[in-house]
Amino acid sequence: MAKKIHVRPGKGSSKAGFAMGIIFCLIGVCIAIPTFGLFGVLWTAMAGCITFINFRNGFTDKQIDSHVIEIDENGENTESAESVEERLKILTELYMQSLITGEEYEQKKKEILDEL
Secondary structure, eight states: OOEEEEEOOOHHHHHHHHHHHHHHHHHIIIIIHHHHTHHHHHHHHHHHHHHHHHHHHHHSSOOOOSEEEEEOTTSSBOOOHHHHHHHHHHHHHHHHTTSSOHHHHHHHHHHHHHTO
């Protein structure tokens, strides 16, 4: 079973984002909507969403995650099979282009496969 770590922005940066969001909302209401119409409404709506998220993260305990990290049972960050496959493809390309030696290729290939 994988353990999930929820990463949230800091309170200080969220409070600063909230203050900037208020400014952008005011710009939207006072300048963007009267001048640009529908674009101004879109601008103000996006600024409002950003302001709300930063308010919630900065001033409440119900913060919104910026991302989630999954850690497997062994305490290692889980990697999908595609990422291992992609690393092996890159390694093979480096070898085919003579950018690494055969010995380096075999050593790194073993390291990648041992991580599985």
